[in-house]
Amino acid sequence: MLLLAPLAWADVVSEDPQQRQMLEIAEKLRCAVCQNQSVAESNAELAQDMRRIIVEQLAAGRSEAEVIDYFRARYGDFVLMRPPRQGSGAPLWWAPWAILAAAGGGAFIYLRRRLRAQERS
Structure with a gap:
């Protein structure tokens, strides 16, 4: 079931560039509940909320770096799939x-x- 989650997003992503950008950002963020899954892969409620926030922030005109910084401010470096060295x-x-x-x-x-x-x- 979890392996099919990214495939479910593939149909939506191919149609909407904003959804594609959301998915690219979501792949760089770790789900705070699932720990070793990205926000793009997780089906947890928190991950769904994080994806919604990403879309809202992109719609507000924020850049990828600003969206990622928003989540870093809330969750710390742990939220990054590739934390800083x-x-x-x-x-x-x-x-x-x-x-x-x-x-x-x-x-x-x-x-x-x-x-x-x-x-x-």
Whole structure:
């Protein structure tokens, strides 16, 4: 069902340029309820409200950057599908690398100790 949601928008998008622009912006925003789905993909009530707000703001003449900034002001950098690499978004970019480095270092130490123990035996 969730995989078909973007396809349902495809008919509407092909007809109306404003709807196409709304969908492009909605793909850049994360649904605050679904966490790992974009506003374009989500069927949650909040995502539907966010899409409606995007359309209203575009109709009012706001640019894509202004619409995105509106949602950043309300929800913070978390609402962006690609959070910034500095400020509050930095841990989201660097934490996986830090975890990978720690795991690799731990595995290296473990294997080195294990080899030394085998050499003593």
